[in-house]
Amino acid sequence: MTSYNPYLLIVVFLVAAAAFAVAPLLTAWVWARLVSPKKSGPDKNAVYECGLQSKGDAWVQFKSEYYLYGIIFLIFDVETIFLLPFAVAFTGLPAGAFIAMVVFLLLLVEGLIWAWRKGILNWA
Amino acid sequence: MDEGLRSELSKQGIFTTKLADIYNWGRKNSVWPLQFGLACCAIEMIATTMARYDLARFGAEVFRPSPRQADLMIVAGTVTKKMAPQVVRLYNQMPEPKYVIAMGACAISGGPFKQGYNVLKGIDRFIPVDVHIPGCPPRPEALIHAFMTLQQKIEAQTLTGPDRPRHLDPDAPSEFPVPQFGEHDLVPPNNRDVWQPPAKARNE
Numbered sequence: 001m002t003s004y005n006p007y008l009l010i011v012v013f014l015v016a017a018a019a020f021a022v023a024p025l026l027t028a029w030v031w032a033r034l035v036s037p038k039k040s041g042p043d044k045n046a047v048y049e050c051g052l053q054s055k056g057d058a059w060v061q062f063k064s065e066y067y068l069y070g071i072i073f074l075i076f077d078v079e080t081i082f083l084l085p086f087a088v089a090f091t092g093l094p095a096g097a098f099i100a101m102v103v104f105l106l107l108l109v110e111g112l113i114w115a116w117r118k119g120i121l122n123w124a
Numbered sequence: 125m126d127e128g129l130r131s132e133l134s135k136q137g138i139f140t141t142k143l144a145d146i147y148n149w150g151r152k153n154s155v156w157p158l159q160f161g162l163a164c165c166a167i168e169m170i171a172t173t174m175a176r177y178d179l180a181r182f183g184a185e186v187f188r189p190s191p192r193q194a195d196l197m198i199v200a201g202t203v204t205k206k207m208a209p210q211v212v213r214l215y216n217q218m219p220e221p222k223y224v225i226a227m228g229a230c231a232i233s234g235g236p237f238k239q240g241y242n243v244l245k246g247i248d249r250f251i252p253v254d255v256h257i258p259g260c261p262p263r264p265e266a267l268i269h270a271f272m273t274l275q276q277k278i279e280a281q282t283l284t285g286p287d288r289p290r291h292l293d294p295d296a297p298s299e300f301p302v303p304q305f306g307e308h309d310l311v312p313p314n315n316r317d318v319w320q321p322p323a324k325a326r327n328e
Contacts, residue, residue: 036219037291039298043216049190051210051217 068120072112079108144283151195151221152183152278155271158194159187160214163201165228165261172264182271191217196274198267199253202230202237203244205310209302215251216299220291223278225270226253229260236260249314251300 048054086093086101115121130140161169173179173187188194191214203211215224226247229235234245247253254277255270262270281289290296300318303310 037221039220039291039296041216041299043213043299043302044219046217049192049217051191051214053213 065120065123068115072115072120075108075111079105147283148279148281152275154183155196155223155274155278156186156188156194157184157196157198158191158214158218159189160197161200162203162207162211163230165200165231168261168264169198169200169227169267172267177264177268179268179271182268182275184271191215192219194218195221196223196225197251198225198227199231199247200227202235203247205242205244206305208244208247208250208310209305211247212250212300212302216302220298221289222291223254223274224251225255225257225267225274227257227267227270228262229258232256232258244310246319249319250303251315252318 046054082101082104125140125142133140161167171177173185179185184196191197195218197211197215197218199211215222224247226232230237230243231247232253234240234243237243238245244250248256255273257266257270259266281287283289283292297317300315301312303312303315
């Protein structure tokens with residue numbers, strides 16, 4: 001048996017994958033160049049296609065402080081998932097479980113107070 | 125080619141045709157309309173595409189929501205002066221070859237709202253219309269008839285010569301000027317390259 005490079009198969013796969021990606025694009029491009037009627041203009045090349053002219057700039061800057069807002073919301077959003085089974089099983093719980101849950105809640109509330117005092121909740 | 129030779133060849137099992145015939149056969153059976161309704165005529169247009177009237181039999185069931193993929197604009201309804209620039213811009217954004225059916229009294233002339241201060245008196249003032257359908261609103265059969273008329277028109281188009289379709293003519297304009305919504309009327313009120321009404325005959 002002749003020996004072959006084990007990486008040869010990967011190269012074949014790479015070439016095939018690239019061909020799969022490029023061939024349809026190339027075919028469409030060649031087809032368009034050969035047979036499409038060339039009648040272009042500013043309206044036809046416009047990005048927006050509902051008949052109205054686009055206004056303003058699409059590069060809108062977004063306030064990065066929203067990230068902290070989102071994190072705080074997410075923490076309390078997830079907390080409700082823990083609170084629901086706690087509330088359902090509340091009457092049958094021992095005192096230790098109750099204290100553990102209160103500690104958990106207080107830890108989250110402490111985080112909220114910390115964020116509040118840092119002024120994150122003030123939307124400047 | 126000679127009809128006798130053609131018939132003789134077909135007896136021998138040789139089918140002959142022209143490139144233009146195949147091209148037009150393909151075009152006329154795959155006309156995709158723009159999904160675009162302006163008023164009550166659009167309801168009839170919707171009915172035409174549904175099971176009872178079934179526009180799909182003519183290869184036109186695919187109503188494209190984007191002008192980039194549409195071949196046919198069915199102007200179904202009253203065109204207000206506020207809407208007219210958008211209609212012209214949508215027409216400009218459609219790829220060649222493209223066709224227009226003006227459906228109903230409003231689209232061809234302003235119809236019952238002709239005296240309205242904000243009603244365009246016919247979309248053919250701004251874009252070239254291939255088929256006009258009268259009616260208020262036209263029944264789905266009328267739209268199908270207009271569609272078949274358009275198919276006959278496409279089939280009869282030659283690919284060369286002076287009567288060739290606009291997309292094969294490099295001198296033909298690629299876009300039509302979009303009117304502006306002005307203070308009193310559209311500016312300009314019509315496109316004279318497209319709309320040439322007969323002069324009024326006055327008996328002086």
